[in-house]
Amino acid sequence: MSLVVVGSVAYDGVETPHGKVDRMLGGACTYISLAASFFTHVKVVAVVGEDFASEDYDLLAARDIDLSGLERVPGKTFFWAGVYSADMNDRTTLRTDLNVFADFHPKLPDHYRGQPYALLGNIQPALQRSVREQMHGVRLIGGDTMNYWIHDFREELLQTIRHWDFLLINDSEARLLSGESNLGRAAEKVRQMGPAAVIIKRGEYGAILFHNHGYFAVPGYPLERVHDPTGAGDCFAGGFMGYLAEQGAGGNGPVDPMLMSRAVVYGSVMGSFCCERFGVDRFRTLTRQDIDRRFEEFRNFTSF
């Protein structure tokens, strides 16, 4: 039983107050898959160009990620470059070269189509929808989106998330999508659009999960140093969904709220690890033991 992950595989140029890397492996699909791979078997759907390095392919393969859905086509891999503000709460995009990603149309290999779990990274809503249409017997499906799609592709987005079990977004996206400034009411409105669970990611401030039975909130992990926040939200999603897949969630009816709460904490754990190094570097040495240890740390510093 695997988790199908769809989204961008990219090269990123990133500058933060702690350093600068001109080109390194990135992209939502990459971060989600790496994070989720510590919990469950992952099958990737993405596209790269001829410049995609074998060492990057190997990094993913070494985490036992199924790459048969990773298309390699003529041209260059998606490239993004950005610079973070001093406090790292804002970032400015310096360059976005879509390259081969401009014509990306997710095509699921046959052996992906019957998998029970799917996580859709932030891409065009119609493409996200096409993934669900290629699958049968999905137990849990959800994903991410962003301001651009909410604003300029609203109808398409609404048609897409109508069939999702959960949506992962940030504060401002939840407010934009719902037209509600109050977060609780915003989440309620978004839930009426389809997803039974809405997870609002708040960066250093943690996350809130809203579902049929109430809500769960977790503060952010107080990191000693944030080297590079790129991909933290995607790693959150990967940890969240990876844990649910590991636990076989949704196999017999609605997902237990307590399981979802723990999934949010595992998401927070993976997001926090992501920030500790540039790009995906932290995942080269991370172990499941490290992850479980930080999960217990969360329990300790939130118990009273």
Place this chain on the structure above:
Amino acid sequence: MSLVVVGSVAYDGVETPHGKVDRMLGGACTYISLAASFFTHVKVVAVVGEDFASEDYDLLAARDIDLSGLERVPGKTFFWAGVYSADMNDRTTLRTDLNVFADFHPKLPDHYRGQPYALLGNIQPALQRSVREQMHGVRLIGGDTMNYWIHDFREELLQTIRHWDFLLINDSEARLLSGESNLGRAAEKVRQMGPAAVIIKRGEYGAILFHNHGYFAVPGYPLERVHDPTGAGDCFAGGFMGYLAEQGAGGNGPVDPMLMSRAVVYGSVMGSFCCERFGVDRFRTLTRQDIDRRFEEFRNFTSF
């Protein structure tokens, strides 16, 4: 065994997206005292003018607050007016008339001086220090400060907090005081200045407590509607310290970290109630049962 509370008693004019009140009871000492009065006996040190209304006096007296340290002098009571932004994360001060507060010098009645607990609202650091000097046998003392004192009265402030057991500040104040952008390192530096415990208030995002044995974080209470955030930080302080006083904290050695964590949650509970009505209105009907019920709600929505 009482808690001595020192700070401003004022009249406030407040405008938020949910309404406008031209003049109502306010001030740090008022909010702290009302919040703490649900946990412990409170003794107030403050100054008001001839315009201070008997109904406001009666409101405090009805909560069994000792007002023998509330001076009434010729002139007018401190008046502040401000307007909040649409999301209520920012506010603009429209008017500050210090009036009788300009010459405030805390004078503790004799029967205040031997009390074990003291909480110092945000006033000039030298005045905060003078309160401690008038007391003997204090078990726990702490308080609040603000950007203005940190920036323009730094030495005086350092001399004052050197003798405190805890300091309650917000994110930006912690960063300004310590010169550290990372919150954990900022708290560590502030703790080296004297206070064994530093509580960083983050408004809707909750609070973090740093102490000798580690840290504790609690998310904010997801309020359905914030009517007026004025005084929420002071109510947090009142709930925090009121609970510690109720529990006799510090009576035999250092305060138990778990007790401090619970105090932070009670602080969060009181801050959340404060926002539900304009000014101090919520405290007219609030009961200890409401408080304990919300404390349990916090336990439920943070457990995993």
